[in-house]
Amino acid sequence: MYALVDGNNFYVSCERVFRPDLKHRPVIVLSNNDGCAIARSNEAKALGVAMGAPWFQIKHLEKQAGLVALSANFELYGDMSDRMMRIASALGHGQEIYSIDESFIDLTGVPGDLVAHSHKIRSRILQRTGIPCGIGIGATKTLAKLANHVAKTAERKPGSYPEQLAQVCNLGTMNQTELESVLRATEVQEVWGVGPRISKQLNEGGIKTVLDLIQMDVAAARRGWSVGLERTIRELQGTPCIGLDDAPSPKQEIACTRSFGKPVSDFDPLREAVTEFASRAAIKLRKQCSLAGHIKVFIRTSPFRDVPQFSRFAMVPLLRPTADTTVLAHAAVMGLKAIYRSNFKLSKAGVILMDLQSDQVKQGELDFGDAVDGSRVRLMSAMDALNHRFGRGAVYLASAGNKGIKRAWSMKQERRTPAYTTRLSDIPVVRA
DNA sequence: TCTGGGGTCCTAGGACCC
């Protein structure tokens, strides 16, 4: 058995912990650059704000309906996530942290009433972090996901499912009739692994509810779609195909990409941006003890704007795999030089580290006199240590531009709340 | 004016091999 613990409207819930005045009001959190809605309170959902809705299209709701929009504050969400995950792990014996607000728990060998136990953990998370959760339980991860959807929907939309399934839902203990009525009440697009494309195709073939999907012939699913859909159906039928991944393997790619606050045409700001992105990606790379073999750089115009379009990338091979910020940033800028053209209003750039491998692998090579210099590795460790101790940006490459000055390409974040839990200067003060 | 960022997996098709 698996459980899925998932924070409700997670980013909004994090904000509400420190802004109780936002409770019961329509609130959304915006993506970087204050671009579009990436989290919505129930009240905002009820207003009809869609996931991913561009802010400029819904901005009128600010005055019309009291909609509150906040800039994304990932420093806060990451810390709140750590706290929630720690408490959630007590639900079972193994935990896979699947995303910032979700974790799967292995319930194998957990004795007693799983629903009562889950309610207890749910209350503990709410009490100690302020984050409300939904917990779904099922024989497979896909069923646990589905149960979680039921638990959250039953709470948010009374009448959608039986009331007692709200907050915690165990599909594993339902009788056939109850289970079928839940499956019939749920549309295929709610299933984990079935996206908009496949659900549309399934609907056209008359498969509309999860009950229809569960009864589908797995061979036909494989022929018509892929092994992925076959696996999803088998999981829905109760055959585990996806195990708990509680020791995630290192990333195979590490990216840092950003849209700019406003369009950029000149080379210098692009060089700064690409240097900055390469530096940030390199930090992540060293954190997982990897080296990169290739670095990909791209720049592009906005596909949403009616301007001459431009989109190019360069793949730069590294002489030898490295995690050295200066080498990676230099390679990225070389790539940028190769693809840069003036006279375009560029809106986004990014760097992707590829062909990653462990930093423990020693590649035998001929010595051409420029072999890996241990002092460079120590320099990187020193940089990481300084930035960790004194905050990001304490030391950085000069070619990333002066961080003390507003950089032409920096992103827009006009509505960001403080880092309440991670910066001394931002910690709330309680007055007697 | 204004539309996110960071990943994974699967498949088809081409290059290449004998």
Place this chain on the structure above:
DNA sequence: TCTGGGGTCCTAGGACCC
């Protein structure tokens, strides 16, 4: 008239996830 068969590896692109 008529142009093999079987395999691997790599890559680009699609679909999906949050």
